[in-house]
């Protein structure tokens with residue numbers, strides 16, 4: 001496992017001394033200029049992290065800055081990412097913003113009751129422009145691609161990253177290359193990626209194979225890589241946490257639960273909480289609960305062994321967005337869990353689909369991977385890790401329409417039907433037929 005440099009590591013020496021932001025290798029401590037386009041540390045291959053000089057304000061003054069309307073065209077409050085730009089990319093000027101963020105924090109008593117926590121809120125990232133939290137990282141990643149003068153951008157994806165990259169690249173006028181595992185991405189996501197015009201390659205292999213291939217290809221072809229190993233994406237994804245804290249008037253919840261696949265988001269949440277605490281935005285750090293599917297749970301396996309070694313598995317879950325066996329951001333996510341006294345758990349596909357049915361039936365809806373966070377809350381309540389009186393925010397990462405196929409497969413083809421399954425009924429075009437259906441259901 002790599003050593004992590006402390007948040008107080010010094011800025012680079014030499015010409016970068018005056019830099020507002022820079023990149024730091026978490027493995028060997030090498031520093032790179034903010035606009036260096038390498039996807040990894042050129043010296044040791046380690047993952048990079050973006051560091052910024054602390055903003056002038058902290059504590060109440062910084063909270064006031066983020067709470068106030070941001071009166072310039074770049075961060076006028078219409079983007080929930082660029083509202084926090086002092087902590088995201090302070091030097092950015094010409095940003096590629098849809099806009100994104102400003103997603104709701106929802107309370108639905110039926111979901112809270114089901115999960116066993118009264119004070120359960122759902123942060124619905126499916127309300128982003130392409131229907132997932134990926135837009136928060138992509139506005140920053142594609143902005144950075146333009147700043148470094150990239151001629152094209154690329155990613156491997158389980159579907160949401162590709163949809164988001166395709167949209168933001170189209171807006172920026174950059175060609176996009178996307179590699180997805182053939183037959184393993186949800187229909188909504190593939191449709192979006194094609195519609196927005198990305199060159200889309202269906203790789204005969206799993207996500208992990210697509211990721212190593214795109215890394216090789218981007219190096220060989222000189223294309224800017226926008227997977228979540230790209231540290232600028234992490235900067236954007238931090239704003240899920242900043243925004244939910246702001247929505248709670250900076251009174252942090254006890255827990256934040258999120259689905260975990262490649263672990264970029266877990267890493268981003270850890271970094272956001274570290275920074276929010278260090279800058280006095282919050283006085284107490286919520287605990288992270290990272291939730292995997294049991295069929296793709298290398299991080300949970302490693303957590304059970306106190307992270308003494310990383311695990312790698314052959315992934316197999318219906319939650320295609322988290323169907324990942326060899327997570328790229330493993331080390332950064334370990335830091336996130338350790339620093340927040342967090343936990344990692346795994347829930348079965350049946351538990352995920354049961355949670356999704358409850359979330360859907362409450363009129364909220366989400367894609368299967370997103371429901372893992374709520375299923376994880378229930379599992380952690382049952383094992384006593386989360387107390388029923390604690391305040392929990394579960395992040396719903398993607399929109400219900402992302403994976404329409406799942407409803408057809410599980411609600412309509414599974415016998416016996418799963419709980420809360422809602423099946424369509426075919427009728428003759430007569431009033432009598434409608435009355436007959438209602439009569440049967442009225443009984």
Ligand SMILES: Cc1ncc(COP(=O)(O)O)c(C=O)c1O
Pocket residue numbers: 132158159160161228259260261262263264265266321322367369370397398
């Ligand atoms: C809907 C959804 N949820 C969760 C995740 C997992 O996020 P991460 O890979 O950052 O762990 C993804 C990643 O693709 C996703 O699309």
Ligand SMILES: [Zn+2]
Pocket residue numbers: 025026027028029030041042043044045046
């Ligand atoms: Zn290095």
